[in-house]
Amino acid sequence: MQFVDVTPRVWKRLLAVQQGLACTCCGRWSPGERAALDLYGPLARRDVGPVTVGQIGQSLDGRVATVSGDARDVSGPDGLAHLHRMRALVDAVVIGVRTALHDTPRLTVRLCAGRNPARVVIDPRGRLPDDAPVLADDGARRIVVQAVDRPRPAGVTALHLPLRDGQLDPAEILAALQAEGLNSVLIEGGGITIARFLEAGLMTRLQVAIAPLLIGGGPQGLTLATPSPLLADAIRPEMRVFSLGSDVVFDCGLTPEAVAATAPLHLGRDGVSRA
Numbered sequence: 001m002q003f004v005d006v007t008p009r010v011w012k013r014l015l016a017v018q019q020g021l022a023c024t025c026c027g028r029w030s031p032g033e034r035a036a037l038d039l040y041g042p043l044a045r046r047d048v049g050p051v052t053v054g055q056i057g058q059s060l061d062g063r064v065a066t067v068s069g070d071a072r073d074v075s076g077p078d079g080l081a082h083l084h085r086m087r088a089l090v091d092a093v094v095i096g097v098r099t100a101l102h103d104t105p106r107l108t109v110r111l112c113a114g115r116n117p118a119r120v121v122i123d124p125r126g127r128l129p130d131d132a133p134v135l136a137d138d139g140a141r142r143i144v145v146q147a148v149d150r151p152r153p154a155g156v157t158a159l160h161l162p163l164r165d166g167q168l169d170p171a172e173i174l175a176a177l178q179a180e181g182l183n184s185v186l187i188e189g190g191g192i193t194i195a196r197f198l199e200a201g202l203m204t205r206l207q208v209a210i211a212p213l214l215i216g217g218g219p220q221g222l223t224l225a226t227p228s229p230l231l232a233d234a235i236r237p238e239m240r241v242f243s244l245g246s247d248v249v250f251d252c253g254l255t256p257e258a259v260a261a262t263a264p265l266h267l268g269r270d271g272v273s274r275a
């Protein structure tokens with residue numbers, strides 16, 4: 001397990017990587033800073049094709065909330081800072097409407113330097129109220145993916161997609177976001193939304209951040225509609241483990257491209273990336 005130390009200078013480097021202005025290989029870094037480059041580099045890079053990363057913050061017993069629905073800050077302080085860093089590195093953050101209604105998140109970047117990503121809510125039936133915090137006008141792009149013809153507040157983009165067997169097709173959602181120029185996407189929850197992208201084979205990375213608490217009951221982080229009947233059939237991704245401090249994150253590469261993206265990025269003098 002690598003201990004991650006996100007110093008101001010390594011974070012500055014990662015924001016430069018995001019801009020295509022720097023590599024992740026050069027420089028004299030402490031082991032913790034090098035681990036930060038390893039963990040966040042694949043999200044910051046823009047030379048590895050579209051990235052769709054899911055993130056779940058859960059307890060030791062795999063819960064994301066209590067039985068009464070208390071879900072605020074399952075993750076510890078370092079897990080929350082990690083989530084904000086991930087937001088800062090992607091083009092867009094996506095949530096399902098149940099999370100938008102239950103948690104009323106803002107999805108902004110507050111615990112690190114960086115710009116706010118576009119915010120996207122998957123709301124097929126038009127349940128999200130116009131005054132939801134996620135739709136607040138703070139300069140970031142706000143998008144709702146919906147199947148109904150429901151007007152949204154000024155400045156909010158409504159992307160209309162058809163229902164197929166009662167669901168929106170995750171591939172069509174990603175294609176619609178890419179058509180908006182949003183190529184690196186963080187699926188921040190909840191479990192239903194993450195599971196849809198995972199089962200469609202569209203998730204390139206999955207991060208499970210575990211905080212050291214036992215809740216004893218409550219909703220689980222991830223439940224698939226088609227679970228593996230045998231352990232031999234279970235998904236066994238390439239996996240790296242990082243200690244954030246208060247939380248431990250399991251970073252899983254789900255595609256060959258995602259695994260390849262964990263290699264250091266070299267930039268030649270011409271600015272072109274080299275393997």
Ligand SMILES: NC(=O)c1ccc[n+]([C@@H]2O[C@H](COP(=O)([O-])OP(=O)(O)OC[C@H]3O[C@@H](n4cnc5c(N)ncnc54)[C@H](OP(=O)(O)O)[C@@H]3O)[C@@H](O)[C@H]2O)c1
Nearest residue numbers: 056057064071096097098099122167168189190191192193
């Ligand atoms: N710890 C964490 O990391 C974390 C993060 C986020 C949320 N949470 C917790 O997770 C819970 C909510 O998560 P959840 O899994 O119940 O719901 P969710 O994933 O937030 O939202 C699911 C809903 O979004 C819509 N949706 C998403 N993908 C769709 C698709 N492909 N096609 C059609 N509709 C789609 C549907 O809306 P309709 O219902 O309108 O059909 C669906 O029921 C809350 O307790 C929240 O606190 C935890």
